[in-house]
Amino acid sequence: MYYLQTKASFDAAHFLWKYEGKCRNIHGHRWNVVAKIKSQELEREGQTRGMVVDFGNLKKDLKVLCDYFDHSLIYETGSLKAETVAALQKEEFHLEEVSFRPTAENFAYYFYKKLTDSGYGVHCVEVYETPNNCAVYEEE
Numbered sequence: 001m002y003y004l005q006t007k008a009s010f011d012a013a014h015f016l017w018k019y020e021g022k023c024r025n026i027h028g029h030r031w032n033v034v035a036k037i038k039s040q041e042l043e044r045e046g047q048t049r050g051m052v053v054d055f056g057n058l059k060k061d062l063k064v065l066c067d068y069f070d071h072s073l074i075y076e077t078g079s080l081k082a083e084t085v086a087a088l089q090k091e092e093f094h095l096e097e098v099s100f101r102p103t104a105e106n107f108a109y110y111f112y113k114k115l116t117d118s119g120y121g122v123h124c125v126e127v128y129e130t131p132n133n134c135a136v137y138e139e140e
């Protein structure tokens, strides 16, 4: 089996709704996203001969996914009052609403699914919220 790995990052704020502890407050992370792709075979012809996929394409596609959240406030649906969202939008802040609690685990699944849906044979995705704390999603 061949494995490829690439990494991309984004800086974003979030908070954990209904969390008892400091993470209930808006705070920021540099989220590091590591995607691992697997394949039993290498491409046999053309530009990508001898490759699983071109690192250039993989790197670009992961970067696009990460850039979507870069310098945003990520908030879970229902976690902010409508008037709060409206006030932040009026200030033209970059807000990104997600349908899940914005934990490292849920982001690992999010990026796994996005890359899989783009046609990559994803082995796993790791999401680091801090240099020491990482969640991994992979399918059995």
Ligand SMILES: Nc1nc2c(c(=O)[nH]1)N=C([C@H](O)[C@H](O)COP(=O)(O)OP(=O)(O)OP(=O)(O)O)CN2
Residues within 6 Å of the ligand: 016, 023, 027, 102, 103, 104, 105, 129, 130, 133, 135
């Ligand atoms: N299993 C998970 N636990 C926690 C998550 C998560 O995504 N998955 N997230 C958080 C918070 O987002 C928080 O920012 C992380 O907190 P903490 O571990 O305390 O990280 P710090 O390194 O910032 O804390 P120090 O005080 O500097 O050690 C919480 N839990």
Ligand SMILES: [Zn+2]
Residues within 6 Å of the ligand: 014, 023, 027, 028, 029, 129
């Ligand atoms: Zn956090």
